[in-house]
Structures are given as C-alpha cells and as structure tokens.
Amino acid sequence: MASALQAATAFAVGTEDIEARQPGDVNIFDLSLVVKGAKKGDEPRKILSNVSCNFPPGRLSAVMGASGSGKTSVLTAIRGLEAAGSETCGEVHCNGMPVNMELMRHLVSAVPQEDVFLAALSPREMLSFAAELRLPQSWSAQDREKRVNEVLQLLHIEKCADTAIGDEKIGVRGISGGERRRLSVGMAIIGGLPQVLLCDEPTSGLDSAAASNMVAVLKSLAERGVTVVAAIHQPSYAVFSEFDFLLLLEAGHIVYSGQVSDAESYFAKHGSATPNKMNPAHHYVQVVQDESRKWIENWQAASSGSSLAKSPKQDPLVPVQVKKMPTLWEQTQILTRRTLLENFKNKKKFYRGIMTRLPPSIMIGCIFYHMASAYTQHSIFPVKGVMFLCAQNPLIESFYAGAATFQQTKGLLKREYYDGVYQVTPYYLAYYIGFLAMQVPWTLAWATPLYLLVGMPLEFYRFGVFVLTSFTVLLLACAAGSAVGAKTRDADGNRSVLMPLIIPSTLFSGYVIPYHQIPLVWKPFYYASPIMWAMSILETSLYQGAVFDDCDPSIPFSRRHCWATGDEYLQHSTSHAAQSLGVFGMFGVCLIYVALGLLLNIRMIHKAVLNGQV
Numbered sequence: 001m002a003s004a005l006q007a008a009t010a011f012a013v014g015t016e017d018i019e020a021r022q023p024g025d026v027n028i029f030d031l032s033l034v035v036k037g038a039k040k041g042d043e044p045r046k047i048l049s050n051v052s053c054n055f056p057p058g059r060l061s062a063v064m065g066a067s068g069s070g071k072t073s074v075l076t077a078i079r080g081l082e083a084a085g086s087e088t089c090g091e092v093h094c095n096g097m098p099v100n101m102e103l104m105r106h107l108v109s110a111v112p113q114e115d116v117f118l119a120a121l122s123p124r125e126m127l128s129f130a131a132e133l134r135l136p137q138s139w140s141a142q143d144r145e146k147r148v149n150e151v152l153q154l155l156h157i158e159k160c161a162d163t164a165i166g167d168e169k170i171g172v173r174g175i176s177g178g179e180r181r182r183l184s185v186g187m188a189i190i191g192g193l194p195q196v197l198l199c200d201e202p203t204s205g206l207d208s209a210a211a212s213n214m215v216a217v218l219k220s221l222a223e224r225g226v227t228v229v230a231a232i233h234q235p236s237y238a239v240f241s242e243f244d245f246l247l248l249l250e251a252g253h254i255v256y257s258g259q260v261s262d263a264e265s266y267f268a269k270h271g272s273a274t275p276n277k278m279n280p281a282h283h284y285v286q287v288v289q290d291e292s293r294k295w296i297e298n299w300q301a302a303s304s305g306s307s308l309a310k311s312p313k314q315d316p317l318v319p320v321q322v323k324k325m326p327t328l329w330e331q332t333q334i335l336t337r338r339t340l341l342e343n344f345k346n347k348k349k350f351y352r353g354i355m356t357r358l359p360p361s362i363m364i365g366c367i368f369y370h371m372a373s374a375y376t377q378h379s380i381f382p383v384k385g386v387m388f389l390c391a392q393n394p395l396i397e398s399f400y401a402g403a404a405t406f407q408q409t410k411g412l413l414k415r416e417y418y419d420g421v422y423q424v425t426p427y428y429l430a431y432y433i434g435f436l437a438m439q440v441p442w443t444l445a446w447a448t449p450l451y452l453l454v455g456m457p458l459e460f461y462r463f464g465v466f467v468l469t470s471f472t473v474l475l476l477a478c479a480a481g482s483a484v485g486a487k488t489r490d491a492d493g494n495r496s497v498l499m500p501l502i503i504p505s506t507l508f509s510g511y512v513i514p515y516h517q518i519p520l521v522w523k524p525f526y527y528a529s530p531i532m533w534a535m536s537i538l539e540t541s542l543y544q545g546a547v548f549d550d551c552d553p554s555i556p557f558s559r560r561h562c563w564a565t566g567d568e569y570l571q572h573s574t575s576h577a578a579q580s581l582g583v584f585g586m587f588g589v590c591l592i593y594v595a596l597g598l599l600l601n602i603r604m605i606h607k608a609v610l611n612g613q614v
Contacts, residue, residue, distance in 0.1 A: 022057075022095075022195060022225070023057035023058035023195060023196075023225045023226060023227045024057060024094050024095060024107055024108070024194075024195035024196035024227040025054075025057045025093075025094065025095050025096070025227070026054070026055040026057075026078055026092070026093070026094050026196060026227060026229065027053075027054045027055075027092070027093045027094075028051055028052055028053050028054075028074070028077070028078075028090070028091075028092050028093075029052055029090055029091045029092070029093070030050050030051075030052050030089070030090040030091070031048055031050070031051040031052070031074075031077055031088070031089070031090035031091070031092060032046070032048055032049055032050055032051070032088070032089040032090055033046070033047040033048040033070070033073050033077070033082075033083075033086055033087070033088050033089075033252070034046050034047065034086065034087045034088075035047055035083055035085060035086045036085040036086070036087075046252055047070050047073045047083075047086075047252050048070045048073055048074070048077075048252045049251075049252045049253050050090075050253075050254075051070070051074065051090070051249075051252070051253075051254055052090075052254070052257075052303075053247050053254065053257040055227060055229050055245060055247075056227075056244060056245050057227050058222060058223075058225050058226065058227055059222055059227065059228070059244040059245055060215075060218055060219050060222040060228045060230070060242060060243050060244050060245070061227075061228065061229045061230070061243065061244065061245035061246070061247065062230055062231075062232050062235070062240070062243040062245070062246050062247070062260070063075070063229060063230065063231045063232070063247045063249065064231075064232055064233070064234075064235075064246060064247070064248050064249070064281065064284070064285060065233075065248060065249035065250055065285065065288075066233075066250070066285055066289055067233065068251075069249040069250055069251060069252065070249050070251075070252040071200075071231035071232075071233075071249060072113065072200055072231055073252075074229075074231070074247070074249075075110070075198045075200055075229065075231055077092050077099075078092055078094070078099065078104070078108070078196070078198060078229065079099070079101070079104050079108055079110060079198065079418060080092075080099040080100040080101040080102075080103060080104040081101060081418065094107055094108075094195075094196065095107075095195075101418065104196075104418075105417075105418060105419065105420035106420055107194065107195045107196055108194055108195070108196045108197070108198060108419070109188035109189065109194040109196075109197055109198075109419050110188065110197075110198045110199075110200070110415065110418065110419060111181075111184045111185055111187075111188055111197070111198070111199040111200065111202055112184070112200055112411070112415055113200040113201045113204065113231075114411065115180040115181060115183070115184045116411035116412040116415055117165045117167075117180070117183070117412065118165070118338070118342040118409075118412070119164065119165055119166055119167035119172045119174065119342075119346060120164055120165075120172070120341075120342045120343075120345040120346035120347075120349070121164070121165055121338070121341065121342050121345065122160075122161060122162045122163055122164055122165065123152065123157055123160060123161050123162075123163070123165060123175065123179070123183045123186070124148060124152065124161040124162055125338075125341065126165065126183065126187065127148045127151055127152070127183075127186055127187065127190055128144065128145070128148050129334060129335075129337070129338040130187050130190045130191070130421070131144040131147055131148055131190050131191070132144060132326070132334045133191075133325075133326060133331065133334055133335075133416075133421050133422055134190055134191025134192070134421060135147065135190075135191055135192075137326055137330060147190065148190070151186045151189065151190055152186070154186075154217065155182040155183065155185060155186050155217060156182065156213060157175075157179050157182050157183055157186070160175045160176075160179050163175055164345075165180065165183070167408075169408075172346070172348055177205045177206065178205075178206045178207070178210035178214075181202060181203075181204075181205070181206060181210075181214060182213075182214060182217070185199070185202070185214070185217060185218070188419070189221065193221065193224055193225065193226050194226060195226070195227060196226070196227045196228075196229065197218070197221060197226050197227070197228045197229070198229050198230075199218065199228065199229070199230040199231070200230075200231050201231055201232065201233060202214050202215070202218065202230050202232065203215065203232060203235060203239060204233070208236055208238070211235070211236065211239050212236070212238050212239055215230075215235075215239045215242045215243075216242065218230060218242075219242045222244070230243075234279075234281055234282050234285055235281050236279065236281075237279045237280065237281070239281075240260070240279070240280060240281040241260075243260050244259065244260060245258070245259060245260065246258065246259070246260045246263055248263075248284055248285075248288065250288045250289065250292050250295060250296060251292060251296075253296045253299070254296075254299050254303070255288045255295040255296055255298070255299050256284070256295075256299060257299075257303070263280065263284065264280060266302075267283075267284060267287065270295075270298055272287045325420070325422070326422075328423060328425060328426055331422045331423065331426035331427075332425075332426040332429050332430060334426075335422065335426050335427055335429075335430035335431075336429070336430040336433050336434065338430070339430045339431060339433065339434030340433070340434050340437055342434075343434050343437065343438045344437075344438075350438070350441075353401075353438065353441075353442045353445075354441070354442060354445050356397055357394075357397075357442055357443075357445045357446035358445045358446070358449065360393060360446075361445065361446045361447070361448075361449045361450040362449050362450075362453070364386065364389055364450055364453075364454075365449050365450045365452070365453025365454055366453060368382055368383070368385070368386050368453075368454050369453055369454070369455070370453075370454070370455035371383055371386065371454055371455065372386070372454050372455045372456045372457075372542070373455030374549060375543075375546045375547060375548045375549055375566065376548060376549055376550045377548060377550055377551065377562050377563065378550075380563070380569065383454070383542070384511060384535075384539070385511070386450070386454055387511075387534075387535045387538045387539055387542075388509065388511040388531070388535060390447075390450065390466075390469075390470060390534070390535075390538060391469075391473055391509070391530075391531045391534035391535050391538070392502075392506060392509075392531055394446060394470055394473050394474050394477065395473050395474075395476070395477045395502075395530065395531065395534075396477070396498070396502060397477075398473070398474045398477035398478050398481065399477040399478075399480055399481040399484075399494075399498055400481060400491070400494060400498070401478065401481065402435075402477060402478035402479070402480070402481025402482045402484075402485060403481040403482065403484045403485035403488065403494040404481075404485065404491070404494070405481075405482070405485070406481070406482040406485030406486055407485045407488070407489065407490070409431075410485070410486060410609050413427055413605075413609060413610075414609060414610065417610055418610075424602075424605060424606070424610060428601075428602060428605070431482075432479075432598075435475075435478055436475070439471060439474050439475070439478075440471075442474070443467060443470050443471045443474060444467065446470060447466055447467045447470045448467075451463060451466050451467075456542065457542070461541070462541050462542060465537065465538070465541040465583060466538060466541070468587070469534055469537050469538055469587075469590075472534070472587065472590045472591070472594065473530070473534050473590075475594050476530055476590065476593050476594045476597055479594055479597030479598050479600075479601055480597045480600070481494070482601045483597060483600040483601040483603075483604045484497045484498070484604075486601065486604035486605050486608045486609050487604055487608045504525050504528075504529070505525075505528075505529040505530060505531050505532075506529075506531060507525075508522060508525040508526040508528075508529050508532065509526075509529050509531040509532045509535060510526065510529075510532050510535060510536070510573075510574070510575075511531075511535065514573070515573065515574060515575055516572070526575070527575070527577065530590065530593050533578075533586050533589050533590055533593075534590065536574050536575075536578040536586055537583055537586045537587065537590070539570065539573070539574065540570060540574070540578070540582070540583050540586070541583050542566070543566025543567070543569055543570055544566055544567060544570070544583075545566060545567070546565065546566030546567075547564070547565055547566070548562065548563055548564060548565065548566070548569075550562065551563055551564045552564070553565070
C-alpha cells in the first residue's frame with residue numbers, strides 16, 4: 001500500500017511550478033510550559049518540563065503519551081503558537097531559526113485534532129477553494145481541477161467528493177469521521193508539500209483500517225521529503241510500526257526520545273520488555289504510567305550530557321522562500337464566493353433564518369392588525385410598541401446568530417490563517433458580504449408581513465425606510481455579536497455579555513420610560529441606545545407630515561389633550577437631537593454604531609483569535 005500511495009503523491013512534486021521543498025529540521029531545546037490556573041487562586045500547572053529533542057527531517061515521527069502528557073503542546077510550540085495564559089521557557093528552531101507564528105506560516109501546515117470545515121460544502125468544493133487560495137494564479141482552472149481530483153484519489157475520498165461535509169453539532173449530516181480526517185490532510189497538502197506537516201491525533205475516531213490508511217498516507221508524504229510529526233494516542237501495532245521516530249511523554253517529561261526500532265531494547269534494558277502478543281505502543285505508555293518517576297529519572301540519566309539539552313548554537317539563517325499568494329483582492333473574491341456558496345447551499349441555515357423571522361412578523365402583525373391604518377390618538381401607543389418590537393427583536397436574535405456563527409467558523413479561520421492561506425482583511429470582507437447577502441431575504445421576511453398587516457402607509461419611501469432600518473439593526477447586531485463570539489466560546493458566554501447591554505438599551509429606548517420622564521443623569525444612556533435611534537427613525541418616517549383625524553387643530557394646544565399632527569407629536573415625544581438630525585441624519589448615527597461594531601470585531605479577531613494562541 002505504501003508504494004502505491006508513494007506513487008500517488010508524485011502529483012505534489014511533478015513538473016509543476018511548485019516543487020517539494022526541503023524537509024524542515026525541527027529542534028526543541030529545554031522547552032518548559034506553565035499554564036495559569038483556570039480560576040483565581042489556583043496553582044499554575046506545568047504542562048511540559050525541560051523537553052529537548054530533534055525530529056528527523058523528512059521522516060514520520062510520533063509524539064505519544066497518555067492524555068494530558070503534553071503531546072498537543074509540543075505541536076503548538078513547533079507552530080510558534082502558545083496556549084492562552086501560558087508561559088514558555090526554552091527554544092524551538094526550524095532550519096536553524098527560532099520559530100514564530102509568521103515564520104511557520106510559510107513552512108508548516110497543520111491537521112488539527114478537531115476537523116473544521118464549512119458544513120454545506122462538499123469535499124470537492126472545499127478543496128477547490130483551497131486550491132485557488134494556495135496554488136499560483138498562473139494555474140488554469142483545468143490544472144487546479146486536476147490537482148483536486150488527484151488529492152481526492154490519494155486520500156480515497158472520491159466516492160464522497162460531492163456529498164456535503166456536514167456538522168453534527170449544528171444538525172447537518174454529511175461524510176464520515178474518517179473521511180473528514182482524510183479531507184483535513186488534503187487541505188494541508190493541496191497547495192504542494194510543506195516543509196513540516198503537524199497532525200494532532202490523525203487517527204482519532206477511526207477504525208483500524210481507516211487509521212492504517214491514514215498513517216500510510218502520512219508515511220508516503222514523509223518519503224517525499226516532508227517532516228511529519230503526529231501526536232498519537234496508543235496506536236495499533238500496524239500503525240505504530242510505520243513511524244520512524246518516537247517522542248514518548250509522561251506528565252510533560254520525556255521518558256524516551258529516539259528511533260522506534262531502538263525503543264524495545266531501551267525498555268528491555270530497564271526491565272520492561274514487551275510481553276509476547278502485546279502491542280509495544282500500549283505497553284510503553286502503560287509501564288511509564290505505572291512507574292512514572294522511575295522512567296523520568298531513567299531518561300534524565302540516559303540523556304545527561306546530551307548536546308541537544310544545552311543552549312543551541314545559532315546556525316546561519318536560511319532565507320525563507322515565501323510562496324507568492326493571491327493578491328488581497330483575489331483572496332477576497334475567492335473567499336466571498338466560498339462564503340456565498342456555503343450560505344445558500346446550507347438550506348437548513350437559510351430556512352432557519354426565515355423561520356425565526358417570518359412567524360414572529362406575522363404574529364405581531366396579527367396582534368396589531370391595522371393599528372396604523374389611520375392616524376388616531378388611540379393608535380399612537382400600540383404603534384410605538386410595534387416600533388419597539390421592530391428594533392429590539394431583530395437586534396437580540398441577530399446578536400446571538402452573529403456570535404454563534406463566528407464561534408463555528410473561527411476554528412477554520414485560525415487554521416487557514418496560521419497555515420498562511422490568506423490575510424485577515426479578505427476573510428473579514430468575505431464574511432460580511434456573505435452575511436449581507438443572507439440578510440436580504442431574511443430582512444424582507446421580517447419586515448414585509450409586519451408592515452402590511454399593521455397597516456402602515458403603502459408608500460415606497462416609508463416602506464423603504466422601514467426595511468432599511470431593519471437591515472441596519474441586523475447588521476449592527478451581527479457586528480456586535482461577531483465581536484463577542486470571537487472572545488466567548490458558548491451561548492452562556494454570549495448571554496453574559498448581551499444582558500448587561502440590552503437592559504439599559506431597552507429601558508432608555510424611549511418606550512419603557514418616555515423621553516421627557518428620563519432623569520438628566522440617565523440621558524446619556526438614552527442617546528447611547530441603538531434601539532432608541534431605530535425607533536426614532538421609524539416613528540419619524542411614519543409621522544412626518546401626518547394629520548390625526550380625531551384632533552381639532554383649531555383648538556389651542558394648551559387647551560386640548562391630543563396631537564393634531566405627526567410633527568407635533570414628534571416634537572414632544574422624541575429628543576431635540578433626533579428632530580434636528582432627521583431620518584437620514586439618524587441613519588448616519590446608526591452607521592457609526594455599525595462602524596464601531598466592525599472595528600471592535602477586527603480588534604477582537606486580532607486579540608482573541610489571531611494572537612498567536614490556540
């Protein structure tokens with residue numbers, strides 16, 4: 001099988017303008033990692049302790065150990081990343097250069113432990129977009145298609161190539177776990193062979209046959225000159241025998257580092273030869289767990305005086321050949337097409353968006369049926385309630401939707417950005433273009449039935465203002481939600497941020513407490529409320545130039561208890577700032593809120609997502 005796969009991988013180094021680069025030479029020197037306690041007052045936890053090793057260039061290496069032994073932390077350090085709230089000592093070098101995130105973006109591709117894709121796309125579509133981003137723009141569409149087909153065949157996923165990838169977390173069924181793992185490897189090699197390929201638990205969740213196939217693929221890539229390092233948990237004998245080098249960890253300490261072929265003699269020398277008919281990989285992990293301190297001390301004694309544990313000599317720096325990426329505009333186009341395709345192919349997501357807006361719109365319209373069909377004193381307060389619901393309901397729903405969507409996609413963003421696939425700005429533009437396109441039918445599903453059922457004027461201007469206001473509120477809420485989603489991990493985290501914001505915005509919207517009854521000290525909250533500005537736009541567009549049928553304008557204002565005109569009502573119910581700005585001025589204020597939300601989103605992406613942390 002290995003020879004067949006080796007022949008198949010010739011696609012990556014053939015007569016193309018991308019050739020196999022030199023294998024990465026990865027050295028770790030006295031690496032220690034300490035993570036702060038999860039809660040204040042908790043003791044710091046040491047994840048790695050004085051780890052020193054050299055992964056052979058162009059070979060298949062395994063990082064093994066029990067859960068919590070530090071396997072993933074080693075891979076993270078090689079990428080030039082670090083865990084949040086951690087402190088690192090020691091050095092990691094690649095080709096004689098100290099690693100950092102920017103350097104390793106050009107040298108390393110990674111296969112994360114959790115497969116992250118766009119659920120509605122198929123493997124063929126996912127690889128096709130990756131090929132556009134990773135391969136030179138001089139390649140024709142036919143050449144890129146050929147490369148995609150070759151990768152599909154190499155990884156044995158051609159049978160599911162046109163099936164939606166799916167995601168069980170959001171209820172979208174798709175390809176199997178083994179097919180997802182192989183697709184994840186395909187995403188890493190579609191643009192050609194990297195110097196270093198890091199795989200975190202590549203056989204996790206796979207049956208024995210699928211695991212053997214996966215490791216055979218990794219072995220064939222190593223034979224083509226890629227330094228492959230895989231964190232793996234108790235592999236089968238067939239899988240373990242494919243590896244050339246073994247780094248065995250126990251509680252963050254090295255208990256063995258060397259050739260797989262020499263491991264048996266090392267353990268036998270210290271009285272723990274592998275029993276007959278027992279998997280050596282299982283045996284090694286088990287014995288070091290049973291006598292952890294003994295094996296740590298054995299290795300420390302065996303490796304004392306090793307030159308690798310000492311401070312490294314600075315090798316001459318080798319210039320990094322940076323692969324020419326598509327321009328920012330080309331990246332934006334590719335990512336936008338990918339986002340739009342995923343959004344509109346994901347029928348469950350599309351119809352869920354429709355159904356979270358259409359039924360509430362019809363229900364509110366039926367409850368307030370034809371309340372705004374005539375300008376009367378009786379209709380003022382109910383219509384104001386409609387305006388309040390039109391501003392608050394989409395804001396809350398889109399905030400949660402924006403946060404949840406970004407939480408689902410930020411794993412893919414981190415993987416592709418750290419792999420050097422694209423820059424942040426194109427991703428961000430594509431994300432919001434896709435959002436805006438999706439919101440057009442969703443906004444119409446919300447605004448149209450409500451507007452017609454409540455009986456608002458059938459005038460293009462007033463209807464246009466109503467729809468545009470709803471759309472602006474949705475955009476503002478999504479921008480704020482995405483910023484929060486970049487920082488938080490789940491719905492509870494989103495709720496803890498939204499509630500302290502939505503309560504004052506609701507209280508000081510001008511509906512719960514009338515504007516003229518708000519104490520002066522709380523007026524800043526009134527002007528800071530996005531709900532207030534949305535309501536003011538809707539009321540102004542509805543009542544400007546209106547005449548109330550049930551109020552006699554000939555009676556002096558001081559002697560009557562009604563509003564004769566809509567302008568008179570607006571003058572006494574809204575702030576002077578809203579009156580002076582007018583509809584378009586208030587739209588400008590809302591757009592400032594949107595801009596602030598977008599800037600905050602960019603800030604949070606860099607601070608909480610693309611900060612060199614995992």
